[in-house]
Amino acid sequence: MRSPVRGLSPSDSEEASDSTPLLQDAPRAEAAPVCCSARYNLAVLAFFGFFVLYALRVNLSVALVDMVDSNTTLIDNRTSKECTEHSASNKVLHNQTGKRYHWDAETQGWILGSFFYGYIITQIPGGYIARKMGGKLLLGFGVLGTTVFTLLTPIAADVGVGALIVLRALEGLGEGVTFPAMHAMWSSWAPPLERSKLLSISYAGAQLGTVISLPLSGIICFYMNWTYVFYLFGVVGIIWFVLWIWLVSDIPETHKTISHHEKEYILSSLKNQLSSQKSVPWIPILKSLPLWAIVAAHFSYNWTFYTLLTLLPTYMKEILRFSVQKNGILSAVPYFGCWLCMILSGQAADHLRVKWNFSTICVRRVFSLIGMLVSSWALQIHLPLFQEWLGLSLLKV
Known part of the structure; x- marks a missing residue:
């Protein structure tokens, strides 16, 4: 079996790497049933885990629209005739019992962006820790920590903008x-x-969490007040954590309810994939x-993804002049398209590889190219009649 270092050597051709000899050398085990299988149960639980994560991440983007006094930042937009028709929607009366803060646009930018200063720090250490101790507890407590900090958001906002920025970074x-x-x-x-299917199912939860969180946050702000946005999603996060710790195992060998057939299927399909290499070949990787x-x-x-995810609700309030209720719904439209395409593309990728013998690298290149081009095109188009819904829905195809 080739070591990871040799796998990156210049002498290996791209086509040789793409042919995945490890998969060809190993005899293909009979696939275990999908229904009620441990691996698909893991995918479903992971789906809801990332659902919770992104719901916790984006709810502030909509809640902030209702947290900030409109008189502080809302200035009539005189640069676009198309925006004037939406200004009337801001006059609709809704529940305004939540406390309002006088934060200018720069302060709001710091609040929304502070999350990513913490996010970038733990990416690489997270991979190292997961390799050493397993991913179950690391992922579970990562979600739990985010949940607890989300529940504390209203308190931090009352303490001051500095406390809220620190909390978001945490x-x-x-x-x-x-x-x-x-x-x-x-x-x-x-x-x-099955890798493309399983990963697309689990990570699609992030997009659906965004799709549900954005409009639901807008509705909660409209009919109740913004503090309930953080309490609702915080409770959901705690429930998920309990289920995750109870039902999930790091590896098939330690799973309590996995069938013998499924365990053997997973282990036999992966036995020639795992490397005994202990050190990471950083120099060849960087080259x-x-x-x-x-x-x-x-x-x-x-x-593009995180700019829209973080700032689209604010843009739709300050520039396009949508109400908080409609703001949440429209902001979610791109991520519905993203969620749908993620599920379908995962199925399509495995189908092309298994049934049509497409190479892995070919599938990845084509899918990446389509995703980039369609999103870029959708950001620039102007649809006079349907731009409000159709243009947004195309953003994340």
């Missing part, structure tokens, strides 16, 4: 370990030919051009 620290922890778990749970191509693509995607 939430980011907790969430930063979750994706590396999930990757570590799937390395022990996902059979190679790998395909790695930097992936980094560039991921950076470009995340730039």
